[in-house]
Amino acid sequence: MTPEDPQALGGPAVPAERFRKPWVRNLLWTAGTVLVLYAMVAADVVLRAREAYREGEKYMRWHEHPDQKESELRKEFERGKSALDRKLAAGKIPKERYDRELEILKFDLDRRREESAVKYAYVWYQTAYELFSPPESRWVKLSRAKAPAAKEKWKEELRSQNIRFEDYMLE
Structure with missing residues (x-):
């Protein structure tokens, strides 16, 4: 080994000139x-799984506490109505359009009140583990663990309403 040899001086085994090509x-x-692109995609999928899991938790909470569901739906309706009121007061929309959009808001409120919260909880859990894995994130694991219980509660709800169903209909 000569003194000019990089290995003799404790330097890299590969000459730096190779990286200049x-x-x-x-x-x-x-x-x-x-690698950066893969990391970005993985982070996006994990964040989407987290959001789906949180939506599932929200609907499960609504199933267990219907008063919270009513309160949140009412707040959402009031926000939409106040936005319409501001547009009407500013003259941005005519009275006919205001009435029509207010009727739509009321219809949406009534429809969402009637919807099954536990059904949506199951669907959001299922979305988290079916669409957003791999990677097998914490949110995917939690969703996969909670989905069967949500599905059973949904079945109980359907039975209590005398709605006939088969298991394949709930997938």
């Missing part, structure tokens, strides 16, 4: 870009 630089940039 254009094809090597392009390969490294491409590999780095692919």
